[in-house]
Amino acid sequence: MKIKFNSAIKISFLIFLGISSLYAQEIIQSNEVIIKMPKLPEVPKVEAVVPEVVTVYSDGSKISTQTIEDIYPTKKQHQFSNHVAPDKYSLTKNKKKATEIKVGDVDNGRVAAYLHAPLMSVDDAKANLEKAGFKILSTFKVDKKGAVTSSVFTNKAMETAAAKKSRGFAGTLRLVVDTKNKLVVIANPIYTMGAFMQKEYDEKLAVATLNQLREVFTELKNSSEIVKFSVLKRYHFMENMPFYQDMKLVKKGKNKTLLKKAKKSKKVVYEQHLANGNIIVGVKLGKRTSKFVKKIGFQNSGLLPYPVLIENGEAKFLAPQYYIAVMYPMLKMSQFMKIATVPGAIGKDIDKIFR
Secondary structure: OEEOOOHHHHHHHHHHOOOOHHHHHHHHOOOOEEOOOOOOOOOOOOOOOOOEEEEEOOOOOOEEEEEHHHHOOOOOOOOOOOOOOOOOOOOOOOOOOOOOOOOOOOEOOEEEOEEEEEOOOHHHHHHHHHHOOOEEEEEEEOOOOOOEEEEEEEOHHHHHHHOOOOOHHHHOEEEEEEOOOOEEEEEOHHHHHHHHOHHHOOHHHHHHHHHHHHHHOOOOEEOOOEEEHHHHHHOOOOOOOOOOOOOEEEEEOOHHHHHHHHHHOOOEEEEEEOOOOOEEEEEOOOHHHHOHHHHHOHHHHHHOOEEEEEEOOEEEEOOHHHHHHHHOOOOOHHHHHHOOOHHHHHHHHHHHHOO
């Protein structure tokens, strides 16, 4: 390696390296500094000696030796099992088979509010209901021309379940023949009972009722209104809106007296007497009030006629903000604002019926 320096620096540097000044003068005459780098010492090779393992038997008669390599060979011998996996695995007897999900069932925690069937006449729809063992309480024209018809139906099992405090609204289901949208819409028992039975929801009854409908109505499909089933017990449209239990009181008096007043108005479309003495009446709202279904959709207009519960000397009905929302679960705020005056109008109409 050659490095150029001035003379003074060269001499100082050589003296620093331990070279005499006289010899340094001789070196710098060539105007070059020659530095010889010392050679690194070689690392001595160490040969590892593998110790011997001495085995002494208990009787002392034999002594054998073997190396570590004999015990732990440097090259591992991998051994593989000759086990072959079976082509098929049979299910154990205790293992439950996967349940087939049918129309109307709770699927992954969610349920359809309605069942849709191909369009048929009102008479054919009623005939199917009667064939399945249901009793029809009323057939009500939703619109003036009768293009949309709502039928209210029940059976003994439903009426028995509804004969409990504040559960009378669960005693009926609704079917709509909608020629405008060309379909038949049936309230899903699982959804309706889940909402109106609350904590007393009877799954066996709901599924059995659904099976009755599936037997007589072919080509059923779930509606697009899919709701989380667990939410139904605390369902409400939004914050500060009423829940199921927030019913509106209309009038107090004896049950028979309240029923008599309602029937006198000639607005009662049907009446249903339950085993516990409670009575459900379906009432016809004013013409102007009833038109709200045209704004939010005829397909779910089975909520009419409006049900009123006569129980323990009180006539009460589900708060319209709740009842409309639960019967139209996909209702948007913009749609609700279009019928903002309707809840108040419903209350006034029902109040007139019980005066």
